Amino acid sequence: MERTPPHPEVGQFDLQRVLEALVDPVRRSIVAQLDAAGEDIACGAFDIAVSKSTATHHFKVLREAGLIRQYYVGTSRMNTLRRAEMDGVFPGLLDAITPRSAPRHRPTAAAPSRPATPYLRL
Amino acid sequence: MERTPPHPEVGQFDLQRVLEALVDPVRRSIVAQLDAAGEDIACGAFDIAVSKSTATHHFKVLREAGLIRQYYVGTSRMNTLRRAEMDGVFPGLLDAITPRSAPRHRPTAAAPSRPATPYLRL
DNA sequence: CTTGAAGTACGACGATCATCAAACTTTGAT
DNA sequence: ATCAAAGTTTGATGATCGTCGTACTTCAAG
Numbered sequence: 001m002e003r004t005p006p007h008p009e010v011g012q013f014d015l016q017r018v019l020e021a022l023v024d025p026v027r028r029s030i031v032a033q034l035d036a037a038g039e040d041i042a043c044g045a046f047d048i049a050v051s052k053s054t055a056t057h058h059f060k061v062l063r064e065a066g067l068i069r070q071y072y073v074g075t076s077r078m079n080t081l082r083r084a085e086m087d088g089v090f091p092g093l094l095d096a097i098t099p100r101s102a103p104r105h106r107p108t109a110a111a112p113s114r115p116a117t118p119y120l121r122l
Numbered sequence: 123m124e125r126t127p128p129h130p131e132v133g134q135f136d137l138q139r140v141l142e143a144l145v146d147p148v149r150r151s152i153v154a155q156l157d158a159a160g161e162d163i164a165c166g167a168f169d170i171a172v173s174k175s176t177a178t179h180h181f182k183v184l185r186e187a188g189l190i191r192q193y194y195v196g197t198s199r200m201n202t203l204r205r206a207e208m209d210g211v212f213p214g215l216l217d218a219i220t221p222r223s224a225p226r227h228r229p230t231a232a233a234p235s236r237p238a239t240p241y242l243r244l
Numbered sequence: 245c246t247t248g249a250a251g252t253a254c255g256a257c258g259a260t261c262a263t264c265a266a267a268c269t270t271t272g273a274t
Numbered sequence: 275a276t277c278a279a280a281g282t283t284t285g286a287t288g289a290t291c292g293t294c295g296t297a298c299t300t301c302a303a304g
Contacts, residue, residue, distance in 0.1 A: 020145055026262085044281080050264090053264065053266095053282075054262070054264070074272065077281065092218040093219070095214050096213065097137065097141070165251070166250060172293075173293075174252090175254090175296090178252055178253085179291095179292075196301065197250045
């Protein structure tokens with residue numbers, strides 16, 4: 001396993017790639033949580049209802065599109081939203097697809113609406 | 123065949139639907155041409171390299187997402203970009219995915235750049 | 245009324261994708 | 275050394291999607 005996975009540079013950002021990444025609700029949710037938190041989040045700390053292997057897949061897609069940056073901290077993989085870089089290349093895109101004025105979750109993560117999600121939780 | 127196909131109202135616009143419509147390059151091209159032209163365009167007058175049946179499919183997806191409005195003029199089906207309505211619901215979205223500062227076509231629609239596309243041409 | 249132009253409807257086909265479980269790897273504690 | 279936690283990798287599977295050709299419909303012109 002590589003120490004650091006490959007990340008595209010800003011000059012290599014591709015709108016098609018980015019849109020393909022953002023069209024998936026789970027991935028958009030990841031981006032939204034990252035944006036709302038304003039800080040890096042470990043893969044396992046997201047509120048998404050998919051298996052670990054599926055989650056890995058989604059993070060890979062986001063990373064290869066340039067939307068997130070990933071790095072290891074111990075056994076955990078941290079995720080950073082590449083906000084500024086994305087805004088530089090595609091101004092307004094993230095703003096448009098991010099739940100802006102929507103009822104924001106508490107950063108402390110109150111009890112979720114659904115009953116028992118079998119998978120990853122925050 | 124119905125005289126006027128079903129169009130979603132502004133209140134029914136759904137981000138997921140819109141993104142699914144915009145993720146396809148052909149459909150994004152249709153939106154871009156509509157935006158650049160600034161006027162309604164008939165289905166057959168677009169510069170897209172797909173068959174007629176495929177084109178019909180793409181227009182349907184765009185219409186059901188609320189991105190375009192369609193109406194008949196004789197045997198031709200005209201297409202209107204629902205710019206203002208989209209901007210109202212998802213501000214900045216179309217701006218972000220539309221070739222903005224790119225070399226804009228003349229609004230009078232000059233001769234297209236490519237040689238001989240086997241399908242629909244302007 | 246016949247003909248042609250412009251689309252639509254209908255399957256069908258191939259490719260891509262999201263999903264999962266199972267097995268593996270790596271790291272940090274015990 | 276062991277063990278568990280956190281992710282990854284590797285197929286496999288089922289669904290969706292873009293694409294096409296063919297047949298059909300509608301409208302306008304001759």
